[in-house]
Amino acid sequence: MNQQQLKRVRRERRTLATRTRLRAQPGRPRLSVHRSLKHISAQVIDDVAGKTIASASTYEKSMREAGKASKTQLSMRIGEAIAKRAIEKGIQQVVFDRGRSRFHGRVKALAEAARKAGLKF
Numbered sequence: 001m002n003q004q005q006l007k008r009v010r011r012e013r014r015t016l017a018t019r020t021r022l023r024a025q026p027g028r029p030r031l032s033v034h035r036s037l038k039h040i041s042a043q044v045i046d047d048v049a050g051k052t053i054a055s056a057s058t059y060e061k062s063m064r065e066a067g068k069a070s071k072t073q074l075s076m077r078i079g080e081a082i083a084k085r086a087i088e089k090g091i092q093q094v095v096f097d098r099g100r101s102r103f104h105g106r107v108k109a110l111a112e113a114a115r116k117a118g119l120k121f
Helices: 003-022 073-090 104-117
Strands: 029-033 040-046 052-055 096-099
Touching: 003 029, 003 096, 029 104, 040 073, 052 073, 073 104
Parallel strands: 029 096
Antiparallel strands: 029 040, 040 052
């Protein structure tokens, strides 16, 4: 197995390990975060119905036009936006799914902003 294959396998294991721990808390929607080198996105997902309830991303035009900001500041804006959209849909509590990302930096900033905006997890 070469280095790239090994890296991919480790990523998949880390993602599955995180999701397995989340399945122990059924009945609550999942706040899933995806972080790339340049962008960050978040979705509130109802796993029972298999539907996305709310989403926010730096790909959105409104976020791009918000002015110059660091990636961490954009993450905070996404956290506030996803919390606002979820609360509008009647979702108060979620389970935080960081996926394969570690809980620091932009992922942590998004989570803290969502908590501050009223989402509970």
